[in-house]
Amino acid sequence: MSSKTLILITGANQGLGYYAAQQIAANGNHHVLIGSRDINKANKAIETLVADTSIKVSASDFSPLEIDVNSDSSINAAVKQVEEKHGKLDILLNNAGIAQAQEASTDGSGPSLRELYRAHYETNVFGAAVVTEAFLPLLRKGSAKRLAFTSSGLASLELASKPDTLYSANNYPVYRSTKTALNMIMLGYALSLEKEGFVVSAADPGYCATNLNGNSGFKDPRDGAKELVKSCLGEKKDVHAVMVSDNGVVPW
Template sequence: MSDKTLVLVTGGNQGLGFYAIQQMSATGKHHILMGSRDLSKAEQAIKTLKENTEVKANPDNVEPIQIDMSSDQSIEKAAKTVEQKYGRLDILMLNAGIAYTEGSVREQYQKIYDTNIFGASVTVEAFLPLLRKSTVAGGKRISFTSSGLASIKWAAESDGNYNGAMYGIYRSSKSAMNMVMVSYARQLEGEGFVVTATDPGYCATNLNAYSGFKDPREGAKALIRGAIGDKKDVHAAMVDEEQKQPW
């Protein structure tokens, strides 16, 4: 473990987070904490990695950790666990999120923002002391999983799935996330941090009832690029697996 980059991926037991962990574990360069609201689901996901010999992965580089983005207590407990076991964190990948909830308009906004924005921000603050202790090359990294739906340019000018008339609450939470990301990028740049947001594309995951047209294994490449890509290519920007995206 001592020679590996320590990574925490929230929402890592399924979807994009799972495939990012699968791909990063295979390199042998990372030790990855698979964050999940339900610890047993992370344990089952790691078991899946072990049993699926058809994919390239190294589950020995992955361990489960419980973290619920809607619970400050859970977030603080996770940070304390990492502090006590490792004393540092090198890369924080904020991937957990929700796209839909029932209730009144106010209740929908509150729940989606609570997870996607408030939970992510609380998690950054909880883990900043550990990220500041990172001394490995490629450390002091924070990456938010955003969405092309966050682009105001595309919302105003595009048709189809990017038309601003659709997914108003969810996409506004991702636009807000991008601003939070830029704020941290500017605040922390002087300390050597690299902070970014990623657009994995419209992937078929549980988030959208598997309606997406893109393979999440491909979308996960954007998450990985945000986490380990060159600063000049990703810092203070929203990126996909190849390029920067418009605000």
């Protein structure tokens, strides 16, 4: 068993999770489980990470882990695999998420409003909650006791109330509502687990160019990933029970 701190990042085969995995592995103190629905994509991500000369990492810094956050059987199988191989988990970053079209179909050519909401909540909220509960026993055996969630500044009710801004509530109504719900889940764990020594946080990476938004974001995902890393590794006084961004703590 490695002496390095063990971290699982869901949805780490691409986008923000990928770059967070790269940055965390580069510090030399962590072993990163690359969580992905497709084990082949996880393995490919590791190959790409190792081949990238911009940040030096080694293949030994990573392990692939198949985990579909929408499938209880997949989640349970992932927990069993981590338990059998490592016996514990130090840090969990719930990063997997979706952001599909935000307009419902009225002619049956696409998802209905109910289907649109259901798909987003299934992955972004229910998936994160179930993964967290499933891995809690292993997190309690870990030394770091860290739990983090990839959220969004769009989740902020205060920012959403400001008209004529990117954060205005009329933009991305379905997706953003899942992140507001996710923040409540994060805060619930932060308060309930604090007495056990846990540090629990959420991150607002900003509007980054990733597959999630068709690469339309204006921010480099490498920069956005720094906020994910902060939520996982930052000092408790700076990150616990709040959502962090490169502008500081994001208002609720």
